[in-house]
Amino acid sequence: MEMILNTMRMVDHDQAREHSLGDEKSLEEHLPIGILNPKDFKKLNLTRSLHLTVSNKNGQIIVGIKEDEGVPQGTILMPVSIWANQLTSFEKNEIIYKNITVNVEASRDPITSFNQIINSIKSN
Amino acid sequence: MKRIPCTGCSLLCDDIIVRSDGLFIDEVIGACLKGKERFDQLSSSNRILSPMIKKNGVLEKCSWEDALEKTSEIIKSSSKPLLYGFSNVSCEAQLKGIELAKVVDGFIDSNSSICQGKVLNIAKNTGITLTTITEIINKADLIVLWGANAAESIPRLLNKILFSRGKFRMTGREIRTLIIIDPVKVASFNVMGVRDIALQIQPNKDLELIRVLKEECCVADSISSEGVAGLDRDDLKRLILNLSEAENGVIFIGQGVLRPQSESNLVGELLELVQMINTKQEKGRISLIMMGGHFNMAGFDHVALSTCGKNGGLQFDKHQLIDTDDNIVSKIDNEDFGCSIIVGTDPISHLPLSLSQKLATKPIIVVDNKKSATTSIADIVLPSAITGIEVPGTAYRLDQVPIELKTILNPPSNIPSDEELLTKIIDKINKS
Numbered sequence: 001m002e003m004i005l006n007t008m009r010m011v012d013h014d015q016a017r018e019h020s021l022g023d024e025k026s027l028e029e030h031l032p033i034g035i036l037n038p039k040d041f042k043k044l045n046l047t048r049s050l051h052l053t054v055s056n057k058n059g060q061i062i063v064g065i066k067e068d069e070g071v072p073q074g075t076i077l078m079p080v081s082i083w084a085n086q087l088t089s090f091e092k093n094e095i096i097y098k099n100i101t102v103n104v105e106a107s108r109d110p111i112t113s114f115n116q117i118i119n120s121i122k123s124n
Numbered sequence: 125m126k127r128i129p130c131t132g133c134s135l136l137c138d139d140i141i142v143r144s145d146g147l148f149i150d151e152v153i154g155a156c157l158k159g160k161e162r163f164d165q166l167s168s169s170n171r172i173l174s175p176m177i178k179k180n181g182v183l184e185k186c187s188w189e190d191a192l193e194k195t196s197e198i199i200k201s202s203s204k205p206l207l208y209g210f211s212n213v214s215c216e217a218q219l220k221g222i223e224l225a226k227v228v229d230g231f232i233d234s235n236s237s238i239c240q241g242k243v244l245n246i247a248k249n250t251g252i253t254l255t256t257i258t259e260i261i262n263k264a265d266l267i268v269l270w271g272a273n274a275a276e277s278i279p280r281l282l283n284k285i286l287f288s289r290g291k292f293r294m295t296g297r298e299i300r301t302l303i304i305i306d307p308v309k310v311a312s313f314n315v316m317g318v319r320d321i322a323l324q325i326q327p328n329k330d331l332e333l334i335r336v337l338k339e340e341c342c343v344a345d346s347i348s349s350e351g352v353a354g355l356d357r358d359d360l361k362r363l364i365l366n367l368s369e370a371e372n373g374v375i376f377i378g379q380g381v382l383r384p385q386s387e388s389n390l391v392g393e394l395l396e397l398v399q400m401i402n403t404k405q406e407k408g409r410i411s412l413i414m415m416g417g418h419f420n421m422a423g424f425d426h427v428a429l430s431t432c433g434k435n436g437g438l439q440f441d442k443h444q445l446i447d448t449d450d451n452i453v454s455k456i457d458n459e460d461f462g463c464s465i466i467v468g469t470d471p472i473s474h475l476p477l478s479l480s481q482k483l484a485t486k487p488i489i490v491v492d493n494k495k496s497a498t499t500s501i502a503d504i505v506l507p508s509a510i511t512g513i514e515v516p517g518t519a520y521r522l523d524q525v526p527i528e529l530k531t532i533l534n535p536p537s538n539i540p541s542d543e544e545l546l547t548k549i550i551d552k553i554n555k556s
Contacts, residue, residue: 004327006308008379009417011157011276015473019496020165059477070309075327077308080474082497088476093454094384095238095476099328118500121472121480 001044003076005054005087005100013079024114031081032063032111034104037073041065046106053107054078056100059086061112076104082117128530131212131419131512132159134522135257135278136529144532149513156279165510166533170495172507173537183505195504196552198487202462205230208452209469209491211418213508214517214529217542218420218427221467224550226440231461233452234424235469237436240414241425242382243391244435250395253402255374255411256523262290265408266366266373268303270394271330271380272415275311278522281376282315301366305333306380321362329353330381333360334393340364341400367401371408378415413523418469419512422520456482463487467542468508470496491545508542509535517543 013030022030034052036044046052051062054076061083071077078084080097089096129138132155141153142163152163165171175191176183186194199205205228210218218234225232234241243252260267267286274281289296302320304312307327316322325333329352336352341364351357367373375398383390395412402409416422425435432438432445439448452471455461456479463486472480473496490502499505509515514535521527535541540548 006327006380008273008308008310009277010273011279011311014158014161015470017158017161019470019473020161020170020494021168023170070313072307072324072327075307082473085473085475085480086477090453090457090476090479091384093451093457094242095453096384097379098383114497118472118497121477121484122501 001040001104003040003074003102003104005076005078005084005102007078007080007084007088007097010079013081015079015081027114028111031079032061032083033066033079034063035066035068035071035077037071037075038067038069039073040076041067044104044106051107051109051111052076053105053109054087054102056087056102058089061086062107062109064111076102082114083112086112086117126530126532128532129512129519129527130155130159130162131519131529132156132162133278134416134419134421135281135284136419136519136521136527137280137284138527142532146533149532158279162510163513165494166513168494172493172495172499172505173539175507176505178503183499183502191504191506192548192552195489195506195549196556198463198489198503199228199465199549199553200556202487204461206452206455206461206464207232207467208464208471209235209467210424211235211416211421212468212511213420213542214511214515214519215420215423215427215526216517217467217511217546218424219431220543220546220550222428222431222438224465224546225438226443226445227550227553229440229443230465231437231439231448231450231455233437233455234421234428235418236416236421236425237451238453239379239382240416240421241436243377243414244425246389246391247395250392250399252395253398253409253411254524255372255413256525257284257521259372260285260374261288262292263372264290264374265299266301266303266370266410268305268367268373268375269312270305270375270377271382272376272378273306273310273312274376274378274415275315277378277417278415282312286315301370303363303366305330321359321366323355323359323363326354331388331390331393334390334397336360337364337367338393338397338400341368341397341404367410368404369407370410373408373410374413375410376413376415416522420519422522422524423518426520426524453479459485461486463489465489465491466498466502467491467546470498472497472501491542506545507539508545509539511542514539515541515543517541
C-alpha cells in the first residue's frame with residue numbers, strides 16, 4: 001500500500017538517548033518502528049506478530065509496528081534514525097525528512113539489524 | 125547542591141539542582157527525560173574514555189600521542205577536509221572549529237544548515253521578528269506550535285511558556301491561547317484546554333493554509349465554506365482572529381515546516397504572513413522562535429556570523445574565507461572532500477543512506493563523548509568531556525540568548541574539552 005512517510009523525533013524513540021545509554025539491542029528495540037493509524041493497520045491485514053516492509057526508490061527496511069489514532073490515515077511515522085534514513089533523500093542540497101512516498105507491506109522477515117545497515121554503508 | 129543550566133536540549137533550563145560530592149552526581153532535581161539522559165551519559169557504558177584508531181577494520185584503544193599523530197597525518201594528506209557538527213559543543217569549541225577549518229583550508233558547517241539555519245537564510249530576504257523565552261513567560265497571550273512537537277522534542281518548553289505566570293500580567297495559563305498546527309496528533313495536543321485550538325491539518329497542506337490566511341489578512345471573509353486543508357472554516361476564522369488580535373503572540377517553527385525550497389518556499393511564505401499580520405496589528409505583534417533541538421545549534425550561527433559574516437557553510441582557501449553556496453549536503457554529494465572531522469554529532473544517524481555511503485568512502489575522524497553509528501564506521505575516535513557538566517563554556521539558547529554553562533565534576537581520565545582537543549589538533553598540524 002502506498003503511504004506518506006514522516007520522520008520525527010519522539011521522546012520514547014530517541015536515537016541520541018539509545019546511542020548514549022543503550023547498546024545495539026536497545027537501538028533495535030526502540031528505533032526501527034513504523035507508527036500507523038489503526039484503520040491502516042486493518043487495511044494491511046496486520047497482526048502484532050508481523051513486521052512491516054517499508055520501501056521506496058531509495059531503499060528498503062523491515063521495521064516493527066505500533067498503532068496510534070493520532071496518526072492520519074495514509075501516513076506512516078518513523079523516528080529519525082539510521083533505519084528511517086534508508087528511505088529519506090535530498091533535493092537541491094536539502095534533506096527531505098517529511099512527506100516521502102513509500103510502499104508499505106506486511107512482512108514475516110526479521111527487523112533489519114543495526115549491523116546490516118552499518119555493513120551496507122561500509123561496503124559501498 | 126548547585127544550580128546549573130542543563131544541556132539536554134536547546135532550552136538550556138537554568139533551574140536544575142544537582143547534588144554532588146565532586147566525584148559523582150548523587151541527585152538531579154528538576155530535569156526532564158532529556159536532561160536526565162544527559163547526566164546519565166556520565167557513567168554510561170557507551171561513554172568513550174580512550175582515543176581509538178581503526179586497525180584491520182576494528183577500532184582499538186591507543187595513546188593520545190598516536191591518535192593525534194594519526195589525526196594530523198590524515199588531515200594533512202587530505203586536500204579538502206570537511207568539518208561538520210558543532211551543535212553539541214560550546215561556542216568556544218565552535219570558534220576553534222572555525223580556526224581549524226581556516227588552518228587546513230577546509231569546509232565547516234553545523235547541523236543548523238539542515239535545520240533552523242534554513243529559516244535564517246530565508247529571513248535574509250524577508251526579515252524576521254524574534255522574541256525571547258522571558259518575554260513569552262512575562263507577556264505572551266498566544267502560543268502557536270507549527271509543525272513543532274514541543275512536548276517531546278523540548279519537554280519543559282510548554283511547562284515554562286504556557287503554564288508559568290508572568291511578571292507583568294496577573295494572569296497565566298488562563299489568558300494564554302495555545303494553537304497547534306500539525307498533521308499528526310502529537311503529544312503536545314494533550315495539554316490543550318477549552319479555549320485552545322487544535323488544527324490537525326492534512327499532510328503537506330501547510331502552504332495552502334498560509335496562502336488562505338494571507339488572503340484573509342487582505343480581504344476579510346475570503347475563506348470558503350468548505351474550509352481548507354481539512355480544517356473547518358470556523359476554526360480558521362478563530363485562528364486568524366487570534367493571530368491578528370494577540371498582544372504578544374509567538375509562533376514556534378518546528379522541523380515540520382522546514383520543507384525543501386525546491387518543493388515550496390513554506391518558511392518564506394510563513395515569514396511574509398507574520399509580516400502582514402504585524403503590519404495590520406494595532407495593539408501587538410507576532411514573533412517567531414525556531415525550535416532547534418541540539419543544545420548549542422543557535423550558537424554556531426552566532427559564532428560563524430560574528431567571525432565570518434556568514435551563519436554556516438564556511439569554505440576556506442589559502443587560509444581565507446571564500447564565497448560558496450555549498451552546504452554539508454552538496455559537499456558530500458559531490459564528494460568534494462578528502463576526509464571528515466565530525467564533532468559532537470552523528471551524521472550517519474541523520475543523513476540519507478546515499479550521503480552516509482559517500483561520507484564513509486573517505487577517512488572519518490570523530491570527536492564525541494559517546495559511541496554512535498558514526499563512531500562505528502570512523503577511522504579515529506577522540507573522546508571529549510561533556511560540556512555543561514565536566515567543562516564550562518557558552519551556549520546560545522533557542523531564543524538566541526547566551527547562557528553560561530557550568531562545571532560540576534572533572535572529566536574522567538583527564539579527557540580534554542572539545543575546545544582543548546581542537547586546539548591540540550591545530551597545534552599538532554602547525555608543528556608537523
